[in-house]
Amino acid sequence: MQLFYHPDLDDTTIDFSFPPEESRHISKVLRKKPGDILHITNGKGIIFEAEISSANHKKCEAKISSKTTSPEKPYRLHMAVAPTKLNDRYEWFLEKATEIGVHEITPVICDHSERKVIKKERMEKVLQSAMKQSLQTHLPRLNDAIPLNEFLEKTHSGELFIAHCEVDQVKKELYHTLSPKEATTILIGPEGDFSPSEIDLALRKGFNPIALGETRLRTETAAVVACTTVAMINL
Structure with missing residues (x-):
């Protein structure tokens, strides 16, 4: 099955059209x-089945014939992850986290962050x-980047957790x-990891220190390992 995305569809929608870019893809490609x-999701848990009524590269129109609501996952995961120096590494995290199952993502700007600006529109497309x-x-x-x-x-x-590399603290494995x-x-x-003051603040705010294995992981790898661990514990 090939899945399309249309955020404006809801329970009351019957006839609708795709935007030009998606219309061109459907009709020309x-x-x-x-x-x-076609099968379309609104990104809010519903899959719509629709029949194309007009296939034009500028405006592809369709009519909904049925819809199915997908159940929510039994958990809710919010990943707050510092942007990586290279954009493609962060985009890789976004892609894999979506495939695995994440509900909310916040880019956090830290003392040691080399990248402090993100391209949110690009990340939304990923x-x-x-x-x-x-x-x-x-x-x-996807939330706006925030200090x-x-x-x-x-x-x-x-439950609140912080994964850091400081060795002078007792950390339990996330799993x-x-x-x-x-x-x-x-x-x-x-x-460059969190700064000592950031770790101290997070602990004072109720975040518990955790480990994600015995090796030091890149930011994006650590984030994907964390997503996978949460998904596995909820199988």
Whole structure:
């Protein structure tokens, strides 16, 4: 099954049209024609089945014939991850986290961050593409980048964890610390790790230090390992 994305569809939608870029892809690249069936998600847990009524490269129109609601995952995962120096590494994390199952992502700017500006529009497209490719029906929420100290001042529900590389603290493996079916927020730092003051602030705000294995991982690898661990504990 090939999945398309249209954020404006809801329970009341019957007839609709795709934007020009998607219309061009459907009619010119995929060579779809009137009468063909498409599957579309609104990124909010619903898959719509629709029949093409007009296949034009500027405006492809369709009519919904049925819809199916996908169940929510039994947990909720919020990943707060520092942007990597190279954009493609962070985009790789976004892609894999979407495939595995993440609900919310916040880029956090840290003391040691080499990249302090992100291209949110580009990252949104990466999330959308990964959602469609992996046949997911829930689009992860991507928040604006925020300084870590501001992020820590916000209220976060559920279990709170910070993965850091300091060796003078006792850290439990994430897999042995997680509770299934819980809301979870995990902090992952930049290539230079969190600063001691950032770690201290996170601990004072209720974040528990965790380990993600015996080796030192890159930022994006650590984030994917954390996502996978949460998904596995909820199988």
